[in-house]
Amino acid sequence: MIEVGNVYYFIELLIPVIVISVTYHLLKNKTLNFQYTYLFIWCLLGFILHFAKQLVYQDISQLSKSTAENICAVSTLVFPFIMMIKKKNVLHDFMFLIGLVGGGAGLLYPTEALGESLFTFETIRFYFCHMSLLAIPLLLALLNIREPDLKKWWVMPLLFLAYETIIMLNTALLTFTGLATREGFTPLQLFIDRQYLNNSFVFGPTPDMGIVGETIGNMTFPFMKTDIFNLTNGDEFYWPVIWLLIPSYIIFVPLYTVLALPFRKKHEVMSLEFV
Structure with missing residues (x-):
């Protein structure tokens, strides 16, 4: 089971580092269109998984968990639409900030995964979605696709x-x-x-x-x-x-x-x- 500080906790922290590093090196020499499409599809998967959690709960009283109930849930729901904005926008800057902060916080203190097995659907979904919130805006910046603008602080x-x-x-x-x-x-x-x-x-x-x-x-x-x-x-x-x-x-x-x-x-x- 995952608990803060145990070996499974650090394994789950190491995986995003590896995924982001490998993805960056795979994408850095690709065309801009390929890079953006790849990251957009990744973003859509997180959106879909936010609703797929109902496959686990199968309880009408748990429908709230697929709504905009917290910061990371809102990010998961709106990030695909922000990415659909082709021209650089202040929303891309905010996506960078809230993605790194929210996604990073979720990985450092994985509330919904604590006490759960490493390989359950809900644990995998939780880590994938929070890793995505961190990774996608970071990769957009690292690949010079959507760099944050300090003027919009x-x-x-x-x-x-x-x-x-x-x-x-x-x-x-x-x-x-x-x-x-x-x-x-x-x-x-x-x-x-x-x-x-x-x-x-x-x-x-x-x-x-x-x-x-x-x-x-x-x-x-x-x-x-x-x-x-x-x-x-x-x-x-x-x-x-x-x-x-x-x-x-x-x-x-x-x-x-x-x-x-x-x-x-x-x-x-x-x-x-x-x-």
Whole structure:
């Protein structure tokens, strides 16, 4: 079984490194059209597998797992459509950021794979999809197909908030249609609860985040933690999505800069070679 720190955990970390390295060397001398088509088909496979997980659950109460329930799920669903945009777009830059961050985080802490066997369908699907989120944007950059643009740094947090809005609307759909339920909770209570259905922090840091959650929570304005409509009966309440505005700029601007900078330098070196 996979547990953080055991041999299977490190095997699953090594596989993406090998796959990305081998794929890069296989594609680097191919035509641009071949490279893009190859990566687009890879992206589509992740999209298909997101729905194929229902073959495992075969339970209508688990349909929520094939929706836009978290950051990586949204990425899996929208990446193929971003790749269909032929002209370089700021969405490609955000795809680079959220793919590396979300896919990398999923591989480092594989929540759905922990405690599972290495060779079950769901484990393979989980790792394939998260590896894809990391690998495809990275390969697009490494192959000089879609290099991240540092000039668009200020848009990254706003696009992240758009992601969070999609997740919030998806959570509303799940709770108010009864696709997601919990004993003792009304649909509204479940919708705004920070402990359940909140692994993307739409409604604030989760209780188990400890000092990390407290630190991120302190980055926002105090008034954005005010329960104006008394929805939580005095419990701490974060304004859904909006509370993330300041933390998103504090976290994602430097992170995007660090991730994109090597490709800017690479582009400058290549430009000098043609002078």
